[in-house]
Every structure is written in structure tokens, then in C-alpha cells.
Amino acid sequence: MELAEGKLKFIEAWGKLGSEWGINRTMAQVHALLLVSADALTTEDIMSELNISRGNANMNLRDLIGWGLIEKQHKPGERKEYFFADKNTWNIARQVAKERKKRELDPIIKLLNELSEAKGDDKSRDFKTFKTTVKDINKLAKNVNKTLETMLKAEESWFWSSIFKIFK
Amino acid sequence: MELAEGKLKFIEAWGKLGSEWGINRTMAQVHALLLVSADALTTEDIMSELNISRGNANMNLRDLIGWGLIEKQHKPGERKEYFFADKNTWNIARQVAKERKKRELDPIIKLLNELSEAKGDDKSRDFKTFKTTVKDINKLAKNVNKTLETMLKAEESWFWSSIFKIFK
DNA sequence: CTAATCTTTCAAAAACTACTGAATAAACAA
DNA sequence: TTGTTTATTCAGTAGTTTTTGAAAGATTAG
Structure with a gap:
């Protein structure tokens, strides 16, 4: 199995697991994506990786912050927000x-x-x-x-x- | 608080808890009802207590049996099935x-x-x-x-x- | 066998949840 | 200040899950 395929499978499985435990599937998928990304991602990155709309991405990112599972990061000189997950x-x-x-x-x-x-x-x-x-x-x-x-x-x-x- | 009110609150809370953990709300409510009933109940009893249809009651009763949480009981001389929950x-x-x-x-x-x-x-x-x-x-x-x-x-x-x- | 009683199935409807995308707001630069 | 970029909101839509109710299937009695 290649990395790209593995990532997709992981994201899919994490989303399924989440939905079985009463957690929004997309929220779990966003979390999974950030868990396997070494660098912080922008909203755009997440939108295109998971094929979801801006509103959906924004809403789930904020919920994940509310759960204490991810954090915002600001890169010097850049206006947009980056997100990364606690990997522990x-x-x-x-x-x-x-x-x-x-x-x-x-x-x-x-x-x-x-x-x-x-x-x-x-x-x-x-x-x-x-x-x-x-x-x-x-x-x-x-x-x-x-x-x-x-x-x-x-x-x-x-x-x-x-x-x-x-x-x- | 009176018994009747307590039962209702318990059924409602158990249903809510179930749905938060990915378990069908009605299935959890049926389980709750059987948990606080000393005697085994018929499908009709459950339909009228919870205001649900026959199909719905039947489906959730079978699912609960599948989860190993309730059992069928047959009373001698009666054709209909009674259901009771393991209270342990x-x-x-x-x-x-x-x-x-x-x-x-x-x-x-x-x-x-x-x-x-x-x-x-x-x-x-x-x-x-x-x-x-x-x-x-x-x-x-x-x-x-x-x-x-x-x-x-x-x-x-x-x-x-x-x-x-x-x-x- | 037929009738009566009870159970199961499942297509359609209702209810609920999640998603989109455009409008609005906020943040910053010039 | 205005223009540009990014973030947020939310009404409407889409998608999913649950429920209904009538029909079909079992089971038992006579």
C-alpha cells in the first residue's frame, strides 16, 4: 500500500468510526486529515483534499477547536489561518x-x-x-x-x- | 417526583444518551421502558407507552434481541410474545x-x-x-x-x- | 381446510442532520 | 479612506435515517 492510498483509507475509517460514535463524519475526517499531515493546513487545503465546501470546512474546524483536538496557527507575514492537530x-x-x-x-x-x-x-x-x-x-x-x-x-x-x- | 414522571424522564434520558452514542433513540427508549418494567410487556404495550407504530416497535425489539439486551418470553396459553430486559x-x-x-x-x-x-x-x-x-x-x-x-x-x-x- | 391472531417486511413519507454557496463581516494593506 | 483577502454565517437544499402503515407471512385453533 502506498502513502496516498493509506491516507485515504485512514480518513475514511476515522470518519466511519466517528459517525458510529455520534460524531459528525466530516468532522472526524477533517481531524484524520490533520492527524496524518506533518504541516499545518489551510481551509483551502482541507476543502480540496476532502471535496467539501468552505462553509462546511469552517464549521467543522471550529467544532474541532471546541473539542480541543486541533489548533489555529498563524504564519508570519501571512493572513490566512493554518490548522494542525495534536498528534499525541x-x-x-x-x-x-x-x-x-x-x-x-x-x-x-x-x-x-x-x-x-x-x-x-x-x-x-x-x-x-x-x-x-x-x-x-x-x-x-x-x-x-x-x-x-x-x-x-x-x-x-x-x-x-x-x-x-x-x-x- | 412520582413514579410515572420518573419513568418518563428515565426513558427520555436513556433515549438521548443512546442517540449521542450512535444508537437509535427509539431502540434505547424501548430498552429503557423494559428496564423499569417489573413484568414482561407485549408489542402492544410498548406501542402505546411510547406512541410508536407496530413496525417500528417490532424492528427495534428485534434489534435489542440482536444486541443481547432483551429476551422474548412466552406465557402458557397465550399466543402473543412478551419481552423483558436483563436488569443486571x-x-x-x-x-x-x-x-x-x-x-x-x-x-x-x-x-x-x-x-x-x-x-x-x-x-x-x-x-x-x-x-x-x-x-x-x-x-x-x-x-x-x-x-x-x-x-x-x-x-x-x-x-x-x-x-x-x-x-x- | 378456514378463520383468527399475531409477527414481519418494506416502499413511501416524514423527520432529522449535514452541506452548500452566496452574502456579510472582519482584518489588514496601501 | 478604499480595495483585497480571508473568515463566518445562515437560509435553502440535499442527503440520510427513522417511522409509518398496510400487505404478506406465520402460527395456532377449530
């Missing part, structure tokens, strides 16, 4: 975990806490099932939360060696 | 992890292995970036893979107590 895989994983935790896990934990206060007939089978389900999911969510918090603070090598120490 | 949260988490690993992680690891064979000019900066990025993502993917494999085999209590022994 552990940083990427942490950044995604951090954003999704904030956007999704934190709100659901808040709701589960409220739901566990719900009142009802203690003899009703449905009520008991509701209570138990909410309680159990809450417990799981809090465990995931604690693990993520550790991961967000950790160094990659420490994190994995710790994991595998217990799984040996 | 750890089983749910494992089942989802297992399916997504099979559908998404395994294929991407296969591709990454192929991509790391790609040939190119060893002096090209783009080629070096490509190689490094692919190699690093591959390493991360394999670590996640190993961790998931351990999780799939593990008992809940063992898994979390092991995690927290290290991450305390």
Missing part, C-alpha cells in the same frame, strides 16, 4: 473523554440522583424495579466517572501499566 | 461493550495493522507523521482491546475493586 494519541483520548464526560456523563448522573428520590408505593413491583434499576445504573455511572477522572489526570504509561498490573 | 447493569455494560468491540474495534485494529505496512519515502515528513500516528493509535487500540477482553470475562465486583485498588 493519549491527549486525544483524554480530550474526547473529558468533553463527553462533561456533556453526557455529568448530566446523567445528576438526573439519576434526582430519580432515586422518586416517591411511590413501596409494595408496587414496578416501583421496586424502577428504584433498583436507577440505583444500579447510578452506581455504574459513578464508577465510570471515577475511572475517567483518574484517566484525565494520568500519564499514559502509568495508566496502562496500572490497568495491566491487575489484569496480569 | 453489569451484564448490560458487558453486552454493549462486546457488541461494539466486535463491530467497531476489531475491524479498526485490522485496518491499522494493514496501514502500518504502508510503503513510502522514509525521508518524507508526511510519511513519518503517517507512520507515527498509525502506530500510536494502534497501540492505544490494542490496550483498549485487552482491557475490554478482561472486562468481558470479569465479574463486576472483581473488576471495580481491582480498578479502585490501583486508582484509590
Whole structure:
């Protein structure tokens, strides 16, 4: 396989993976393109590599900045903006975990806490099932939360060696 | 908060969470409804609780069976089918992890292995970036893979107590 | 066998999400 | 200031995914 073909396959796969995890396919593709580009790219570069419009490129670039996955760069003497991706895989994983935790896990934990206060007939089978389900999911969510918090603070090598120490 | 209201909120939240993670909103809602129902429900029950059509209910019920999250039940003397969800949260988490690993992680690891064979000019900066990025993502993917494999085999209590022994 | 009941399928419609491209805004140079 | 270049916005369009509902298919009873 040649580099050019490999890049295309990587971009396609990253886009597909993103869309399977609720992330806009094009946004994931822009990210993939920047991940395999040694130099920072302009909006025009991205538009022509991925065959997308200016508006689409701009919107996804800004979203990627919002996720903390890419940054703008200004070259001296040039007016246009260049973009480059953080290539450190552990940083990427942490950044995604951090954003999704904030956007999704934190709100659901808040709701589960409220739901566990719900009142009802203690003899009703449905009520008991509701209570138990909410309680159990809450417990799981809090465990995931604690693990993520550790991961967000950790160094990659420490994190994995710790994991595998217990799984040996 | 009353039980009825709590159920509705739970169903809504579970549906939203699902859709944020690439799972059909209605499928997640059907799952949520079964999770908070003590007794098995018929297709009709689900149609009327969630205000969805027969076709939609049927399709999502079958998908949930495919994910291993719910099961059919037959009541003696009755012709219609009843559905109930496994309420064990750890089983749910494992089942989802297992399916997504099979559908998404395994294929991407296969591709990454192929991509790391790609040939190119060893002096090209783009080629070096490509190689490094692919190699690093591959390493991360394999670590996640190993961790998931351990999780799939593990008992809940063992898994979390092991995690927290290290991450305390 | 036929009738009754329940399940599954799938083409068409509806709903939703993403994309385009032209207009507008902003930044800078002269 | 005006002209030039680049960035942003957003209404309309295109594309995708989900849902409906009626028809076809199963299954069981008599």
C-alpha cells in the first residue's frame, strides 16, 4: 500500500468510526486529515483534499477547536489561518473523554440522583424495579466517572501499566 | 417526583444518551421502558407507552434481541410474545461493550495493522507523521482491546475493586 | 381446510442532520 | 479612506435515517 492510498483509507475509517460514535463524519475526517499531515493546513487545503465546501470546512474546524483536538496557527507575514492537530494519541483520548464526560456523563448522573428520590408505593413491583434499576445504573455511572477522572489526570504509561498490573 | 414522571424522564434520558452514542433513540427508549418494567410487556404495550407504530416497535425489539439486551418470553396459553430486559447493569455494560468491540474495534485494529505496512519515502515528513500516528493509535487500540477482553470475562465486583485498588 | 391472531417486511413519507454557496463581516494593506 | 483577502454565517437544499402503515407471512385453533 502506498502513502496516498493509506491516507485515504485512514480518513475514511476515522470518519466511519466517528459517525458510529455520534460524531459528525466530516468532522472526524477533517481531524484524520490533520492527524496524518506533518504541516499545518489551510481551509483551502482541507476543502480540496476532502471535496467539501468552505462553509462546511469552517464549521467543522471550529467544532474541532471546541473539542480541543486541533489548533489555529498563524504564519508570519501571512493572513490566512493554518490548522494542525495534536498528534499525541493519549491527549486525544483524554480530550474526547473529558468533553463527553462533561456533556453526557455529568448530566446523567445528576438526573439519576434526582430519580432515586422518586416517591411511590413501596409494595408496587414496578416501583421496586424502577428504584433498583436507577440505583444500579447510578452506581455504574459513578464508577465510570471515577475511572475517567483518574484517566484525565494520568500519564499514559502509568495508566496502562496500572490497568495491566491487575489484569496480569 | 412520582413514579410515572420518573419513568418518563428515565426513558427520555436513556433515549438521548443512546442517540449521542450512535444508537437509535427509539431502540434505547424501548430498552429503557423494559428496564423499569417489573413484568414482561407485549408489542402492544410498548406501542402505546411510547406512541410508536407496530413496525417500528417490532424492528427495534428485534434489534435489542440482536444486541443481547432483551429476551422474548412466552406465557402458557397465550399466543402473543412478551419481552423483558436483563436488569443486571453489569451484564448490560458487558453486552454493549462486546457488541461494539466486535463491530467497531476489531475491524479498526485490522485496518491499522494493514496501514502500518504502508510503503513510502522514509525521508518524507508526511510519511513519518503517517507512520507515527498509525502506530500510536494502534497501540492505544490494542490496550483498549485487552482491557475490554478482561472486562468481558470479569465479574463486576472483581473488576471495580481491582480498578479502585490501583486508582484509590 | 378456514378463520383468527399475531409477527414481519418494506416502499413511501416524514423527520432529522449535514452541506452548500452566496452574502456579510472582519482584518489588514496601501 | 478604499480595495483585497480571508473568515463566518445562515437560509435553502440535499442527503440520510427513522417511522409509518398496510400487505404478506406465520402460527395456532377449530
